[in-house]
Amino acid sequence: MSNGPSNAYNGRWYDSPESTSQKRAWAQDAPYTRENRDSIRRLVGQMLMIPLDSPTIDAYVTNMIKNHYVGGVLLSRRSMRHSVEVRGLVEDLQQAAREVGYPHPLFIAIEQENGMFAPFGNGSLGTQFPGALAVGAYRSVEILFDIAKASATELQTMSINLNLAPVLNLDDPNGGVMTSRTFGDDPVNVSRCASAITDAHRSRGMACFVKHFPAPRQGTSGILETRTLTTEPKYAPFRKAFENGVDGVFLEPTMWAIPTEQTFEGKDSPAQNLIRKHFGYEGVLVGSCDRASEKVAGVYGGELCIRGFINGCDMLIICEHPSDILDTLEEIYTAVEMRRISKAAIEQSLERIRRVKERYLSWGAAINPPAMQLTLPSLMRHHRELAYRAYEMAVTIVRNEQNILPLSKPRRSTVLRQPTGYCALFTPIAPPRYPPHEGTPPDPFEFLGKAINARGFAVNHSPYTHEGMTETHFALVKRASFIVFVCALDTDPEYPAQIAALKMLTKVRLEQPLIVVAACSPRELLWDMYLEVLICTYEYTREALDAAASAIFGDITPTGVIPFKRYKAPPLSQTPTRDMQRWEVHQWEKRRDLYASADLWKKCLGWSPKWQLDASTLSNLLDRPGHSRHFVVKDPLAHGKILGLCATYTIRAGRNLVGSLAILMVDPEFRNRGIGLALHDEAFQYMRAHPEIDNAQLGSIFPRFFPGLPEEMPPGDQEWFVRRGWMMEDTYIFDLYLDIDKWRQPEDVFGPLSNQGITFGACSPAVFEDLIQFEDKHFSTYPGWVEKYRALKDTDDIADAVLAFSNNSIVGAALVFSGVGNNQISRDIPWPRVIGDRVGGLACVGMGPEYRGRGVGAGLVCAALLELKNRGLAGCFVDWSTDRQVYESLGFETYGKYRTTAWRKV
Template sequence: MMSNTPYKTSHPYYEGPESTGQKRAWSQDTPYSREENRDLVRRQVGKLIILPMDTPETAQYVTEMVKKHHIGGVLLCRRSIRHSVEISRIVQDLQTAARGAGHTHPLFIMIEQENGMFAPFGNGHLGTQFPGALAVAAFRSSEILYDIARASAQELQSLSVNTNLSPMLNIDEQNPEGLSSRMFGDDPANVWRCTSAILDAHRSTNLVSIVKHFPAPRQGSGGILDTRNIATEPRYAPFRKAFENGVDGVLLEPTMWAVPTDTTFGGKDSLPQNLIRKHLQYEGVLIGSVDKVSEKAAGRCVTGGQLSIRGFINGCDMLILCEHPQDVTDALEEIYTAVETGNITRASLEQSWERVKRVKERYLRWNDAISPPPVHLTLPSLMRRNRELSFRSYEMATTVVKDARNLLPLTKSQRQNVLRKSGTCVLLTAVAPPRFPGPPGTDPFEYLGKAINARGISVSHAPYTHEGLSETHTSLLKRANLIIFVLSLDTDPEFRSQIETMRSLSRQRLVLDPPLIVITACSPRDMLSEIAFLETVVSCYEYSQEALESAVSVIFGEVKATGVLPLRKLLPLNSGILADNFQRWEVHEWEKRRDLYASADLWKKCFGWNPNWNLNSSILSDLLDRPGNAKHYVVKDPRSHGKILGLCATYTIHAGKNLVGSMALLMVDPDFRNSGIGTALHDEAFQYMRANPDIDSVQLGSIFPRFFPGLPELLPHEQKEWFTRRGWKIEDNFIFDLYQNITNWRPLQEEVFVDLSRRGITFGVCNPSVFDNLIQFEDKHFSSYPGWVEKYRALKDTNDYADAVLAFGAEPDGQTAIVGAALVFSGAGSNKISKEVPWPKAIGERVGGLACVGMGPEFRGRGVGIGLVCAAILELQSRGLTGCFVDWSTDRQVYEELGFETHGKYHNMAWRKV
C-alpha cells in the first residue's frame, strides 16, 4: 500500500524537508517567464560560468562569450601559454571586454599551477621551475614552501592571473594508485602543513585559492554511500582544515555533484548541500568541471547542458565548461531554459553569486585588471630572483630512501674505490617525453648524464623501453663499475614494465657485482614493494633539469640529503628504512611550571660547551616567563616523562607603529638532531607569527628579551646551513657583545672630559625634571629601533631615572639640551633591562651592563660618544660594580680602544617579511 507521506530516511546528514522558513523561501521563488528580458537570465547564469582557453587562437571566441554571455571566468590551459607578454595582453583584452560589457566585477583568470614537471606555467623559460607537491612534501620546511608559493604567485600575477586552482588536498589510503607526484603524500597532517603554507602565501599576494578535489564518501554495502565517519575520516581532514581557515573555494570531484537530481530531492539533500554546507558549514565557492570525467561519472549518456543543470541544482556555485565551443553554446541555452522554467531556482543562483561576489570583492580590482604592470619588466626580474630558491628547494626535496651499503655519498675517495681505474658509469633511463615540447629526439635525461660526466666520470647513457634490457644494454653492463637506473613517469601504463626491468637488473647482477643506484624521478609509490631487494635508492620525484642535477649533487656529496619520503604508510615491513626518519613530532606550548627545569637541562646539553653561555634555571625563567609578548614551543620525548627534546622561543615587540616578531632561540637535543624536531618547532613558531595580522616582519635572534642578537658565529657550519635552507639570509656584517673588568679602570685619555667640557659638553644622570626631555630626544632619533625607547620609558615605572646617563650640549640656538644617552643596569637594581639581557648576571653578581647608547646626529663622530661611554662606566664603578658588559654593538673598535674584549660575535640576520 502506497503512502502519501513524504519519503524520510535515516541518512545521518539528511534531516528531511527544509524548515518552515526555507519552505517559504522556495515557494516564493517564482520562475522566470519567457517575456522577461533574457539578457537578465544570461547575465545571472554567465557570471557563474568559467570557460577554458586552450590556445591563444581561441581568445577571440572567449572574448565574444564574455561580451555576449557575460562569462565570469577564464581558465588558462597549457597550450594557451606560449609567451608571457602575449598572455598578459590577451588577459588585459578580456578584462577590458568584460568592463565594456557591463560586468560589475573583473573576471576570474584561472590556472591550475601546482608547480612540478607538468604544470602549465614554469619551465625555466616561461616562469621559474619549482618542485611539485610530492617533492615539497619531502622537505621539512614550511617556510621554504611558503617562499616557493609566494614566488610562484607573484610570477602568475605578472601575467594578470588572479586565481589558482591549487593545491590538491587528496589522499587515499585504500587506493595508493591514486597517489602521484601531484599530491602531498599519504599523511593528512603533512598534507595540511603544506597546504597551510601555500594558502598563507596566496593570501599574502592577493591570489585567489581554489583547493581540490573534494571527494564523495565511499560506497558501503549495497552501494550506499558511507557518511558515518565523515568527521574523522583521514582523507577529509585536510579539507576540514581548509574550510575552517576560510579557503576561497573548492573544486569538487564529479561524483559529488554529477548524480541525477531525481535521486537527491531536486538537489536539496545532495552531497554538496548536506556534507559541505550543512555538516562542514562551509560557505565558500563550490566549483564543478563539466568534462569527460564528469560525464563518465554521471552514469549515463547526458549532454553538457544536462550535466550543467545537475551541477547547479546539486549545489555548485560555478561550473567550468570544458566543451567544444558549439557544445558550450548549446549547454548555455539549456541552462537558460532551466532557469526560465524554474528547474534552476532564482534563489539558488543569487546565493551562488553572493558567494562568488564575496571572493571577487576581496581580491579583484578593476584598476589592477585593466592596467597591470608591464610583464617584460616584472617577470624576468622575478625569475632571476627565484632561480636560487628553485635549486635550493629541489636540493632539500631530494631523498636518500635507502643506502644499505653506505655507498653514498660518492666522495673522491669513495669514487676511486667504486669506479676503480678508468671506471665507467652506465646510466639506464626510461624513454619519457620531455618536460616541454622540444626539438625532435630530445631526451630529458641528458641533463642527468651531463651532470654525472661533469664530476669526471665516463658515462654510457642507454635509454630502455617497456621491452626491457637488450643485448646492447647487457654489453654495456659488462664493462660497468657503477650502474644508475632511473624510473620515471609513474602515471604511464608502462610504468610496471620499468619496475620489472629494475627487478631483473637488481636480482641478476653481473659477475663484477657493480653497485646499483636507483633514482626515482617520479612518485616512488609503486616501487616501494621492491625496496627490500634494493641497496641504494634516491628519490628526486621529477625529471626536470633542476631535480636531476640535485640528485647528482646528493649522490656525490656536494649537498646533504634532507628530504623525507612522504609516503610513510606505504612502506613495507623490513624495508631497511629507519622509522625515525619519518617521525612526526607533536609540538606543545611551553609552560613554566611543567617545562622550566627540563628547559634548563636542554640548554646545558646544547650550549654547555661554551662557558660564556652558562645560564641557570633562574635566568632562563626571567627570559622565558613573559606572558603577553612571548609564546614558546617544545617537543617532548614520548618515551621519557617530562624530557624536552627541542625548544623554540618567540617574542613580539613594537618597532614604531609596527609589531615585529623574533625567533629568539631554537635548540634541539644533540642526540636527536636531523630527525625533524627543529623543523617542526621552526614551522610551528613561524606559522604562529605569520598568522598574527599585526606582525610585519620577523627576525632570527631577538632584541628584548635576548638570548642572541643573531646566529652565534661559533656555531658549526652545518647548523648555520640549516637556517639558510629555511629561508634565513646571513648578512655580511657582525654584531658584538663586549666585556671588561672595571675594578681599576680609568679612561686612557684623562683629558677626554676636559676637552669636551671646553666645547660645552657635560655629563650626568637623569632625574625627574629632565625625564620628559629625554623621552622627546629618544622618540626623535630612535623611535624606529625596536624596544629602544620603551626601555627608557620604563625607568619611570621603577623610579630608576638615574639609570640613564646623559650627555648635555649646546644646541644651535644656544640652549643646553640632551645630545646623547646610555642605559646602565645591573642584577642588583630594579631596572627591567637586567632581566632581558642575561649575560651580565651569568658572568657574575657584581657585573653591570651598558645598553641603548645613542647620540644625536649632529654630535656623532666628535668624541662625545666615547665620553658618554666613559661616564657610564664611571657610574657603574660608583655603584660598586666590578665588570661592564656592552651588548649589541656594531662598532667594536670604539670599545676596544677603551679596553673591552669581545664576549660574543653574531651573524647579523636579514629580517623576513611575513
C-alpha cells in the same frame, strides 16, 4: 572565516536540511519566465567557466562571453605560447566582457601546481619550479612561500588572476589523485604547504581555489557519515584552509555529481551538509563537468550541470565540446525556469563569487593592466636560482649502503673498480613534458647523461622499453664502472615493466655500484627489493636531474625526506625508525613545558659555562604574554619530553612589528630528522599570518637570548640557517664584560670633556621629558630602544638613565641596570645574572650625531661605570655593541660574538 548557520553541526544529526533563512528565501522564490531568458543567461553565466584550448579567441569563446555571459575562462597548455601573446589574448577577453556589461571582470584561471606537467613553467615559458611531491620532500614552507609568490608574479605578467591550486588531498595509492600532485600523507605538513601557497597568492593579489574536497565514507545505512569528521586526517588540510579564509575549493565528483537519493536523506547534498553546515565555510564551491564526473553521475551534459547546482556548486567548469555546449546551456536555463535550480541558491552563489571578484579584480586593472617592473624573461632569470635551490633541497637519499655516495674524486679509487671507466645509464622511454622547443633534446634524460659526463665520466646512455633489459644492455653492464638506473612515471601502465627490468639488472650485474634514481614516487622501490643506493628526485625535469647528479658526486648534501610513510610492511630487519617520524608541533605552555624546556636547554647549551640558564630565568624570558609565541616538538614515546623548542617575539619598529626568531634548539640525539625544520616552518607560518609583522630577524632584541648566531655555533648549524633562506652578513655583534673591582678610571677622559662644557649626571624627574624627546629624535628607528627609556617612569627607576649634558641640554644617554632594580632590561638580558650576583649592565648607549667622535661616548661609559660602582656592583655587562673599540680601550673584554643576518620579509 564565517561561523556558519546557527544550527551548525555540533555533534548531533540535523533536524532539517536547510537553515531558517534559506527556507524563507525559497518560499518567496518567484519563478522565472521565458521572457526573463536574457536575465537568466546573465545570472547563470557568471556561475560557469569554460576552457580555452587555442592561442586565439574563436567564435565559440566570443559567443559564450557575449551571449551567455560566462564568468571565467580556463587557460590550458595549448592556449599559451608566449607571455606577450597571452597577455593580449586576456585583454581582448576582458574587453569583450566589458562591452556587454559584465559587473565584474572575467576570472582568467589556470591550474598551475608547478612540477612536470603544469601548463606553465617549462623553462621556456615560465620558471620550472618543483611540484607538490618534491615540495613535500624538502619541507620548507618559507622556500615554498617564495616559490609560490614568484610563480604568481610570473602568472600576473600574463594578466592571469586565479590559480586553481594547490591539491590538499593526502597521498593515498588508492585515492584517485596522482601521487606527484600531493604533498605527501602527513596532514600537518600538507596544511603548512597549503597555507604558504595561499598566503603567497594573497600577498600578490591573486585568488586561488584549493582542491579536491573528498566525500565522506558511507555508513551501514547508506547515509553519509559526519560523526567522526573532525578526527579524519584527510579533512585536516581543508579545515585549516577554511580557517585561513581560502577563496574557493574544488569538490570531488562524489561530492556533487551523485544522484539525489544518495544525499543526506534525499535532502542535503554532501557539499551543503558537510562544507556549509559542518565546517561553516562560505567561500566558492567549484565542480568540473568532465569524464570523471560523468562516470560518477551516470549522466552528462545539461543534466550533470543541473545536478551540480542543485547539490551546492557555486561554479562549474564545463568541458563540453563546442557543438554540444548550447544544448547543455538550454537545459540549464530550462531547469532554472522550472525551479529545479532555485532563485535563492543562484543569488547566494553569485554573492560568494562577487565577494572573491571584488577582492581581487577591477576593471581598471583588467582593461589596462599595470606595467610589470620586470618582463617574464627577466623574472625567469631572477627566479632560476630559487628553482635550482628548491630542487637540490628536495633530493632524498633513501639508501646508501656501504657509503657508496658521494662519488667524489678522492673516493673514486676506493669505491669503483675502474675509477676512469664509464657510466652505464639506463632510462625509461618517457613522454616529453611540453612540445619541443629550441635547445630541448627529445629524450629528457639526456640532461642526466650530460651532467654525469661533466663530472669526468664517459656515459653510455641506453634507454629501455617495456620489453625490459636486452643483450645490448647486458653488454654495457659488463664493462661499466658503475650503473645509474632511472625509474619514472609511476602512474604509467608500463611502470611495472620498469620494476621488472630493475630486478633483472640486480641479478646480472657484477660488482659495480648500482645507483637507482626514482624520478617519480619511490613507493614500489622501498621494500620490493634490496637496493644499495636509492635516490629520489620525484621528477625528471632538467633541474631535478641536475640536482641528482650533484648529489651523486657530492656537490650538494641532500636534505630531503620521503614525504609519505604508508609503505608496505617491511621486513623485520628494515622496520621504520624515528627517522621516518612526522613531527607535530605544539604551542608552548608554561605549566606543561617549562621544566622540560630547561632540560632541553641544558642538553643543547650546557657545554658552555657562559650560557647556563635555570628554569626560573628561562621562565622570565619565555613567559611574555602578548609579545611572544613559542613552539615545541615532543617525544611521542616519552611523556613530557621536549625534543625541540622555538621561541619567537614581536617588537615594535615604526608602524609595524618585527618578528624575532629568538632561539631554535633541537635535542642533539634527534637532529637531522626534520624537527628543527618543522619548528622553523611553524614559526614562520605564525609570523606570516600576523597582520602587523612585515619583517623577521634571526635573534632577538628584547627579551634576548642572542642577537645573532653565536660564533661558537658549529659551521654546519650556521649553514642550516642559510639553507632556510637567511642571508649571513659580514658584520658581527659583541657582548662585553668588565671587572669593575679591577677597573681604574682613566685620567684623560673627563678633563678634556669638561673643557668642552660636557658634564654627566643621573636623570631626574625635571629633565625626564627632555630625555624622551632626545631619544625620540635620534633613536626612534631602533626597535625597543626608546620604549626602554619610557619604561623608567613606570618602574620609578628614572635614575637608571645616566646623561651627558652640554649647556644644560642632553647630548647623550645610557641605561644602567642590576638584578635588584625594577628596570625591565634586567629581566630581558639574562647573562649578567649568569656571570654573578653582583653584576650589572649597561645598555642603549647613544649620543647626538654632532657629539660623536669627540670622546663623549667614553665619558658616558665611565660615568655609568662609576654609578654601578657606587651601587656596590662588581662587574659590568655591555650588550649589543657593533663597535667595541671604545669599550676595549676602557678595559672591557669580549664575552660573546654573534654573526648578524639580514632581516627578511615574511
